[in-house]
Amino acid sequence: MNYVFFAVFAGILALLYSFWKTNWISKQDPGTEKMQKIGSFIAQGAMAFLKAEYKVLVVFVISIAILLSISGANSKDSHPLIALSFIIGALSSALAGFLGMRVATKANYRTTNAAKNSLNLALKVAFTGGSVMGLSVVGLGIFGLSVLFIIYENFFGFSYENSVIVLNVLSGFSLGASSIALFARVGGGIYTKAADVGADLVGKVEAGIPEDHPLNPATIADNVGDNVGDVAGMGADLFESYVGSIVGTMVIGSAFIPSLQNDGFGGLSAVILPMILAGIGIIASILGTFSVRVKEGGNPQAALNTGQVVAGVLMIVFSYFAIKFLLPESWTASSLISEETITYTANGVFYATITGLIVGILIGFITEYYTGSGKPPVAQIAKQSTTGAATNIIAGLGVGMQSTAIPVTLISAAIIFAYYFAGLYGIAISALGMLVNTGIQLAVDAYGPISDNAGGIAEMSEQPPEVRSRTDKLDAVGNTTAAIGKGFAIASAALTALALFSAFMKQANVKVINISDPNVIAGLFFGAMIPFLFSSFAIGAVGRAAMDMINEVRRQFNEIPELKAALEVLKKHQGNSSNLKGKDKEIFEAAEGKAEYAKCVEISTKAAIREMVIPGLLAIIIPLLVGFIFGPNSLGGLLAGVTATGVLLAIFQSNAGGAWDNAKKMFEGGVEVEGKIYKKGSDAHKAAVVGDTVGDPLKDTSGPSLNILIKLMSVVSLVIAPLIK
């Protein structure tokens, strides 16, 4: 038990690190007044959204907490304390989102300013901002989990029977994290894409204004969206994956308690191992961040890679020793899915951990192949843009669908290998293996939107071209890391969901869920449909919110005379405002600050809050209904169906969207088809913009939300498992 304090310590360490780095960022030069003003617009918008969102969620959290305490009081395998875990999980998730976003909205304009001096300083500011997010997430996650675990173990008293209760109560933490995550992802995703699509369609396409131009009323909302969607949303997503995979592995590990009585930890070694590994991951991640340094003229991508490789190698080495130290050489226990008894080994557990890590990395590379600029699939989409938007869309759909094949085959292989190495515990710990280094992975992920914002601020504050070119370089690296991060997020979600699924079966005391049982197959079909329905809600929400945004931007362009006049000037000069003179310049300057950004921010906020409710509730209510009405077998079928199509649709949507995005970007350099070169502004490029816009809600709203959906439904099932068995 004392070793769990190592996890507590690691959690505190991560939070101290975040605190230290936040201070460092605050001390950086905030730049010109204009930068600060734009930065504060974005920060205000982001905080306004969080405030509005958390207001709704408070009601939700309290309601669920009451339900949980009532049901906990009425089950011999649960306890009202589960409500406490749930609230703390929800608060931790919200706090992680808040901390990450606060620092991101401080780091963005400081990155712009740093880019005035050098690429390296800009990278440092942006990455440090990301690392605060990363380490806040893992710090809060492991600190909350390990402290609660210690408290509950003491409260209930240690025994095998009580471990079911302890872990059920602890799973409330995961439920809290997951529910907040779903709302954050869906709400953030709707917010960012409504603003983005609106800004692009009216601003860029209709009015011909460059991206992020201050004349565009939706431009601040667009930048706020990057924060609430890509920073807070991604953070909440990984927070819950991280927590979910730890809790899932602990639950399955608790089945070993009787067999591990002689392990020197009272049989708990397999239960505490996940927390210890998570603590190791924090130390590896922090050491990794220290190695992210670019020498003058160096490559930011290489610097980020170095950080991840260092953290990865350290994690492998440390976890080998931790596993060998905690677990006995070998032990025998039930297979959990049949009456069979199998032999487990410490080496096997280590191999299973590594399996997850390797598969995660491979899927990241595959994702990069299918979505990377210039790679054959993306080049094919760019080529098919020359025959119009329809063939561009058809090509993108084909690429997205095809891109599911290898990742899913790898996930299937991971399942089989991890099980071969260490049974169901192996599958669970392989998910954890992917997520142990979340600290640095998330730092790299969150670095992307910060750089993206920095670029936007450079444009809006009219910085000289070399500043924008530096932030563009940072942003380009961010796109690649984002693709790999998404691949990782999906793969880990799949394995985490399976870990939670196995944990659910253990807690519900179900050994066999027979596919040929009609209740199971009906559940499977119904479950497989949920991700489609859920996606349609998310996509529809973006469509509706974007229409509102489009109408608002059009209204401002029509009704605000200064904007109208400036747009005429811009049209006269073909969208180029850099060399205006005389009266034109006067008109243009008169328009400054006339766009009503706040109205657009409000539209996105309201739409996101309004539209996130139904899909969020869907994810929670459906497993409850199916579980209580049709029982654990149908619920098991449902989870299998949700997970299978959820993973597939997530990969399909993320990759199709990413591929369309980069196919569009390829036109910046020119796309050659049969000797003819198509440039930016050509019809082929316009067709590619259509694809990019279609991909937006797929890759940034519905796709990533599915990751959370599958885990959330599994966690809900895990929590209610003792009640329906």
Add this chain to the structure above:
Amino acid sequence: MNYVFFAVFAGILALLYSFWKTNWISKQDPGTEKMQKIGSFIAQGAMAFLKAEYKVLVVFVISIAILLSISGANSKDSHPLIALSFIIGALSSALAGFLGMRVATKANYRTTNAAKNSLNLALKVAFTGGSVMGLSVVGLGIFGLSVLFIIYENFFGFSYENSVIVLNVLSGFSLGASSIALFARVGGGIYTKAADVGADLVGKVEAGIPEDHPLNPATIADNVGDNVGDVAGMGADLFESYVGSIVGTMVIGSAFIPSLQNDGFGGLSAVILPMILAGIGIIASILGTFSVRVKEGGNPQAALNTGQVVAGVLMIVFSYFAIKFLLPESWTASSLISEETITYTANGVFYATITGLIVGILIGFITEYYTGSGKPPVAQIAKQSTTGAATNIIAGLGVGMQSTAIPVTLISAAIIFAYYFAGLYGIAISALGMLVNTGIQLAVDAYGPISDNAGGIAEMSEQPPEVRSRTDKLDAVGNTTAAIGKGFAIASAALTALALFSAFMKQANVKVINISDPNVIAGLFFGAMIPFLFSSFAIGAVGRAAMDMINEVRRQFNEIPELKAALEVLKKHQGNSSNLKGKDKEIFEAAEGKAEYAKCVEISTKAAIREMVIPGLLAIIIPLLVGFIFGPNSLGGLLAGVTATGVLLAIFQSNAGGAWDNAKKMFEGGVEVEGKIYKKGSDAHKAAVVGDTVGDPLKDTSGPSLNILIKLMSVVSLVIAPLIK
């Protein structure tokens, strides 16, 4: 046993009916020389495709037959005769396609000519053409199955043990039907959409020629495509659903042989019931076709509905008596999925049959709601076209995804109810309940493309507007029936696949497939991915073939001077060629017959044959590999995954495509958004055309092919079940 001769007799009756109606059509006035010439172009193109396709398939059929006879000889539960069943099944499927297509290509221009006289005569010709297809399919299906059953029962001698062999050998017939069906559907689908997309994008959009105009070189290929895709492809699809559901039910029914020893049929009553029901369906269908009559000024839709309702009611009444006559009041037997024994009743079997029928009809209506012109989902897509192609596509994707919810819930409900009424046998027979009236359903389905062709021929042979308006009316009805037919096809495919799945488990002697077994879950994930991969092949194939077609049409427009000149004239008159005078008229007439249709037909044919091979083989090889390497449990997981996502993707793709198609059509009447009316030719309409084009390969190539994929993979598994148990 003697009652099986009723099925033989019904099969012969259906074939006689087809023969009679074919003669009737041949006797109809073939119309003007121009009509006949165009008709013969289409017929030649269609037959050329069939010939090319069958040439490839002969090699395939012989190879598989050899493999089957070898494996049959090496298993005690099979027999080399399975190769014979396979060949006959394949031949029957090919023959059904050939007969249907031959009459369709005779009926199309005769329909055009009939439309010169009256709407009613035109309906009669088109529907009669469809009914030949419908009754050829069911006639060949039931005749082949029942004759083979009688032969095998006599050859092997009747016993419970031998019934496993008899039914395994008989399942070869289903395998033959399914494999040909897959190639026909995929090949036909690629053919038709390559031609359609090519004709639309270059002809309509780039050159501004009206649809089906003789100046467009791809126009004949487009019309041939309607025949090879929608007639032969749909026919092959339903042929295999029909055969598959009969065989699946027979296999499951054979488990009752020991319990039904006193049924008066040597225990075979539940085995022969499916064939008897199919025979009843033929009689009901024929009687139904006689009631399709329109009075002067009547509504063609109502006439078709009457035919289906009459056939449906007759089927329900007849089947009630047949079930009560064949089956005992009640009997007890194993549940097949556990050690439990359950009580079955004749009433329960009847209710299960009706369950399938009702669910099929409900799904048809839902499909109509989601894809019907003017209905809220389609109107929403039309509305979102006003902000461009991107929002049109986003809306369509959302509608397609949302449209899966109710049908899948209904399928899940059907599974639970049918099982409740009559166990696994109930699920199988509910699939049959949907398909019993395939004769008339297919007649109505095939009527659609015949009317569509008739319209094309009217345009190409420059008939007066009232002829085209009559064929348009027929065609509009065809669109609705096609939507409902597609919903039916998907629902029946889902239930048939489940029936085959249960039959597979019975033949492989597997009672439990545990989802939490890693081999099963890995199979499930991998299986769930197949429909995505398969769709990406189909979509990609259409994209590639369409590019070839586009380039060929562009080449002809550039290189053939007469065409080039005529296009200039057409451009001068804004696409309207009806009032040309003087020199313009001369130029225009000089271009007649200069378009090289045959080149476009050849491109579509070659592309379809080339591209159908890989996805077709995929469907056959994957279950073999998984079955033989990982065993029946993994294969079971695979089938569950394939079926779940296959059904979902099929519904999604078919409905999204249908909805886009009708959203585009709504612009013909004008779409009103906030008081502004958008007409044909507006930017909003152009955006809707993009959606329609994107939907084409989804709804007519990959979507419907998935129906067959899921059944084919189940049939392959069923056939190899005795070898891997």
